[in-house]
Amino acid sequence: MSSYLAPRAVEQASSLFDSLTRRHVIEGGFLKGWDAEKNHDLRFSFGLTGVDQIGNYLWVDVLVFTFIAIGGFTLILFLVNIVWRQMRHVTTMGNPTRQEYWEGNRTRWWPWINRHVLMAPLHKKRHNRGFQISSAIDNGTLPGRWHTLILTVYVAANIAWCCILPWNEERASVVAALRGRSGTLSALNMIPTVLFALRNNPLISILQVSYDDFNLFHRWAARITILEAIVHTVAWLANTAEGGGWVSVANALRTESSYTWGMVGTCAFTLIGIQAASPLRHAFYETFLNIHRLMAWVAFVGVWVHLRDHGLPQIPWMQLIFILYGLEIFARIVRVWYNSVRVNGFSRVKVEAMPGEAVRVTIDLVRPWYARPGCHVHLYIPTMTWLSSHPFSVAWAPTAALDSKEMTLPTLEGQILSPHAPKKSNQISLICRARTGFTRQMFDRASASPNETFTTWGMLEGPYGGHHSLDSYGTVVLFAGGVGITHQVMYIKHLIDGAHRGTTSTQKIVLIWTVPNSECLEWIRPWMDEILRMPGRKKVLRVLLFISRPKRALVNTSETVKMLEGRPNHAQLTRDEFRNRVGAMAVTVCAGGAFADEVRAAVRPLVTEGSIDFIEEAFTY
Known part of the structure; x- marks a missing residue:
């Protein structure tokens, strides 16, 4: 150049x-x-x-x-x-006898780098x-x-x-x-x-x-x-x-318009820097986002005019920025239109108030799509937030099961080569904890509605994410804190089905979920009931529910689903599962920052002892 x-x-x-x-x-x-x-x-x-x-x-x-x-x-x-x-996936799926080879590390240098550099906090x-x-x-x-x-x-x-x-x-x-x-x-x-x-x-x-x-x-x-x-x-x-x-x-x-607009661009940039400070951004996120986008466009126009009027050689860079933004807007419109827009209206959105100041949101899709485990979407409800959106993990997407005759060997981890692709869903569900802004508005409106439920129209953008596949791990431990369970439920459903059909390497699944009280279990009760009825579930799934502030004595009637009082000892639980693992082990967490840091700290010492990976899902917007 x-x-x-x-x-x-x-x-x-x-x-x-x-x-x-x-x-x-x-x-x-x-x-x-x-x-x-x-x-x-x-x-x-x-x-x-x-x-x-x-x-x-x-x-x-x-x-x-x-x-x-x-x-x-x-x-x-x-x-x-x-x-x-x-x-690892091809050699172990449906064959527990081949798991032992993958339990240990094959090198010393990579686990050391993973533990002390890639996975390590500052x-x-x-x-x-x-x-x-x-x-x-x-x-x-x-x-x-x-x-x-x-x-x-x-x-x-x-x-x-x-x-x-x-x-x-x-x-x-x-x-x-x-x-x-x-x-x-x-x-x-x-x-x-x-x-x-x-x-x-x-x-x-x-x-x-x-x-x-x-x-x-x-x-x-x-x-x-x-x-x-x-x-x-x-x-x-x-x-x-x-x-x-x-x-x-x-x-x-x-x-001179060049200097005038150059100064406008600098002032817009300065305002962006001030209002994007973390305390302001987190305290007024929806307001921040709208101001942020407006000031960004003012800054871009200012820089564009500044460069154009002086004929400076950086003009192609601004053209590239406008192209990127244009493609982004086009992609979002296409995603929203495909999922939510039809000739006679938009997607139907049902919002139900739930215990623990949460809502369960069910969206009817205009066109079906396959919701990958771990994916998330952006939800628009214009009657409440105009054109602002909020990201939520997809907690559930009901799909019809595949006939076992349609299953063949995987071509890439997590994907099935079949003349009949996995049947898509016409509906997805989200769990949203009421905090401030949009989520609080939904909860308050649902609580004040008849039967604590209201229906409106909305739009959906996505799916995004869901890139992490757990199909090649013999042992999977899923930590969830509160509403973080929404990220884990689809993985459990997918892995149990894969273990039963022999299309994943899964032999052990452990869900460790921490909630303030047992009422929060209502968030996912219908979906967990379906999971607990899945064939082969008892062979692979174990659920530990930690109730940090129980309102009554806890009674356990199952060996595979237990309710415990207090908070989990992340280090002890992780080490116990690591010692009794089958094949390679994955530990995932979706929870608040302090909870996730504890799980990370529990996993790191084990990385150099055997094959274990740590996956964190965080929305640190």
């Missing part, structure tokens, strides 16, 4: 600068009467005088190739992992447990070590590139070089900022990296973009004010 674009960009910019100076800058008014012989420093406040375009494009190339290298490394890890799991065991200033103010979470390493390299590289300037030149020239470097990097960093924020980001499927991880990188890329935009603006202000006074600054902003 630098070998071709940089010299050409410098040549084009120099020609443009001469034209701009003659037709707009001097004659247009904001520097009218300016004497170039007496005010040499002012020439560094506009155009590309003093800007190191060749160096700018060099660092652009380095940053682009850094992203490609990280993406390539992640893709290689994913491909190796899927091949390994596929081998310090001790705190990762997704939020820093609570008060019960209403959340100050965010800590990234893990692997994420911290990537972010440190990314942030340090941007800082370093903004510091590699021609320090031996005069002061105004150095400031102009900083203006060009920070502006170029800010425009470039807008691309990953936008890409990582998209729900339909193609890298999620290609790299099998969760949206939650990409959302973390989105936030940090946005912070770098905003800071560099501010530095870019301050550098321009410094040279302009020093060379021609604040009158020149005011005239430039008033008469």
Whole structure:
């Protein structure tokens, strides 16, 4: 890129600068009467005088190739992992005698990296447990070590590139070089900022990296973009004010649309950075999201006009951003239309109030689709939230069972090669815990309705996620805290059915669910009743229900389904299941941050002792 674009960009910019100076800058008014012989420093406040375009494009190339290298490394890890799991799946499904080989680790170095880098929190065991200033103010979470390493390299590289300037030149020239470097990097960093924020980001499927991880990188890329935009603006202000006074600054902003819209973009970015702070974002999420989107578009338009009016070579980057956003909007509309829109209306949404301040939401789909275990959707109910949506895990999707004659060997882990694909569902159900905003509105309205149920129309976007397959593990332990059970129920149904038909490697399933009281069991009672009646269930499934604040004495009538008082000892339970595992073991968790961190801490010491993987489902929006 630098070998071709940089010299050409410098040549084009120099020609443009001469034209701009003659037709707009001097004659247009904001520097009218300016004497170039007496005010040499002012020439560094506009155009590309003093800007190191060749160096700018060099660092652009380095940053682009850094992203490609990280993406390539992640893709290689994913491909190796899927091949390994596929081998394990094919050799063990329906054959317990072959499980022993997969119980141990085949190398020493990979479990060590997994335990101390990929799975490890930044310090001790705190990762997704939020820093609570008060019960209403959340100050965010800590990234893990692997994420911290990537972010440190990314942030340090941007800082370093903004510091590699021609320090031996005069002061105004150095400031102009900083203006060009920070502006170029800010425009470039807008691309990953936008890409990582998209729900339909193609890298999620290609790299099998969760949206939650990409959302973390989105936030940090946005912070770098905003800071560099501010530095870019301050550098321009410094040279302009020093060379021609604040009158020149005011005239430039008033008469030159490029500078006017550039300032609009910087102000919009600054507002985004302020209102996206974790306490404000979590306290008023729906409000934050609407303001965030509006300010993002204002910033994009501002940067676009700023680049266009100066004819700068970063214009194709903004075109790419608009294309990404356009494709995202198109993909969302298609998903919503396919699932929810029909000639005579929209999907029917039934909302039932449940004990424990929760609601069960049942959506009738216009067209059926297959809900993967672990997937989630975004729900729109315009009569309550206009066009805002909220993500929820798919707790249940009733599907007709396949005839055993239709089953053949899996081609890829979790997929069935059959002339008759798995029958899709026309309906899905969600469990939503009432907190603030949308979920609280649904609960309050349902509670005040006859029979504590109301029906309305709505739209559904999805499904998203559900990339983690557990089909190749002989032992699966599923931890759930409260409404986190919605993520696990579909896995249980799928794995029991697979174990009975011999299409998965599953030999043991343990569900450990913690709820405040036994009334919360009503959330999933009809679905658990169906699961408990599935053929082969008693051979593989064991359920431990921990009631942290029971209202009455607990009575157990089954050996495979037990209710226990108090909270689980995550470390002891995990180690017990690990010692008695069959084949490779997977531990998954969907719960609050503190709960999930405890499970992670319980799994990490075992990673170097045998084959065990940890999978966490977190919605840290």
